[in-house]
Amino acid sequence: MQRIETETDSGSKSKSESESESKNEIELVSPSKTKDKYIYFLNQKLGSGGYGQVFRGIRTKDSAEITVKVVKFDPAIQEHKLLFINEVVVLKKIYSDGQCSMHNVLCILDGFISLPQNSGYIITQYIANAIDLFTYIPQFKHHSVETNLDICRQLFIALKYIHGLGLVHMDIKPENILVVPLTGANSKIKITLIDFGYSCESHKCTAKGTIDYLAPEVGNDIKLTNKVDIFSLGATLFRCFHPEHLLPYNGRKLHKWYRYKNMYQSIDIPSRPIPKNNFIPLIDENYPFIRNMISTDSELRPSATDLLLFLDSTQ
Ligand SMILES: Nc1ncnc2c1ncn2[C@@H]1O[C@H](COP(=O)(O)OP(=O)(O)OP(=O)(O)O)[C@@H](O)[C@H]1O
Numbered sequence: 001m002q003r004i005e006t007e008t009d010s011g012s013k014s015k016s017e018s019e020s021e022s023k024n025e026i027e028l029v030s031p032s033k034t035k036d037k038y039i040y041f042l043n044q045k046l047g048s049g050g051y052g053q054v055f056r057g058i059r060t061k062d063s064a065e066i067t068v069k070v071v072k073f074d075p076a077i078q079e080h081k082l083l084f085i086n087e088v089v090v091l092k093k094i095y096s097d098g099q100c101s102m103h104n105v106l107c108i109l110d111g112f113i114s115l116p117q118n119s120g121y122i123i124t125q126y127i128a129n130a131i132d133l134f135t136y137i138p139q140f141k142h143h144s145v146e147t148n149l150d151i152c153r154q155l156f157i158a159l160k161y162i163h164g165l166g167l168v169h170m171d172i173k174p175e176n177i178l179v180v181p182l183t184g185a186n187s188k189i190k191i192t193l194i195d196f197g198y199s200c201e202s203h204k205c206t207a208k209g210t211i212d213y214l215a216p217e218v219g220n221d222i223k224l225t226n227k228v229d230i231f232s233l234g235a236t237l238f239r240c241f242h243p244e245h246l247l248p249y250n251g252r253k254l255h256k257w258y259r260y261k262n263m264y265q266s267i268d269i270p271s272r273p274i275p276k277n278n279f280i281p282l283i284d285e286n287y288p289f290i291r292n293m294i295s296t297d298s299e300l301r302p303s304a305t306d307l308l309l310f311l312d313s314t315q
């Protein structure tokens with residue numbers, strides 16, 4: 001088993017570090033200043049992402065199930081360290097009022113850096129039996145409109161909550177939404193928004209995200225607002241509810257169109273790059289808010305609060 005005893009990023013040297021070999025078993029000791037050092041036992045790799053690996057594990061003190069995102073810092077890539085620090089800062093802000101779980105947002109438990117290991121660790125709650133929404137998408141074929149609207153509601157609650165904290169997620173997409181299908185009489189679904197690596201305070205957001213779900217104003221020298229998340233969520237929902245799980249536009253073309261529109265105002269260009277007939281009637285009829293969520297004009301997009309009010313008024 002590998003044992004890693006971590007140190008904070010204060011620049012002081014490691015207290016202790018001992019290693020013995022095993023495949024996926026790592027014992028991780030957080031650098032808490034109190035006597036109660038948390039020890040985490042990592043036992044299963046859940047996935048590898050853009051800048052880290054995610055493990056499932058146990059907090060030995062109380063056997064709580066946890067998830068650890070391990071980010072290896074390549075000294076040549078400063079961005080990885082910055083993304084890590086950013087994610088910890090954002091998650092701690094979300095956790096500070098203890099309301100994250102009931103607002104469908106992942107809760108952080110701990111976060112620290114090991115200088116000797118050149119790594120950062122983010123400990124969060126473990127969402128048992130979860131699959132990401134991207135993997136789950138084929139299941140939408142079997143859903144009722146009511147179930148889908150329940151998924152919308154949970155995601156609107158998550159956005160209202162983080163936007164209320166003055167944050168923008170910046171990378172809403174099916175891969176960053178966890179789904180737990182609950183079985184039982186009225187089988188519901190529990191949704192959790194994850195991955196705050198690109199998140200930012202509203203006035204400090206820069207161009208980041210995933211092109212297919214990215215609002216067209218991102219990357220165009222325009223002050224970004226939380227309406228960026230509304231667009232990405234609208235695109236995500238459109239894709240889930242479309243019978244063939246397609247998006248109503250091509251991400252790169254949409255961004256090109258937007259830049260072109262701003263540069264050459266006088267040239268006759270279509271007012272909407274998303275043709276009406278791409279909006280299949282089924283989506284417009286059952287989820288009429290999606291059309292406005294992916295408007296190319298950010299001011300026309302509803303806020304998360306507006307969206308929740310709309311759902312309340314129609315149910
Ligand atoms: N708390 C959790 N509970 C259960 N599974 C999780 C949890 N957090 C992450 N995962 C799993 O790990 C995957 C990657 O997590 P996350 O998106 O936070 O990492 P990432 O390194 O940013 O990945 P990417 O670059 O692919 O976005 C998720 O899609 C999910 O399958």
Ligand SMILES: [Mg+2]
Nearest residue numbers: 049175176195
């Ligand atoms: Mg992710």
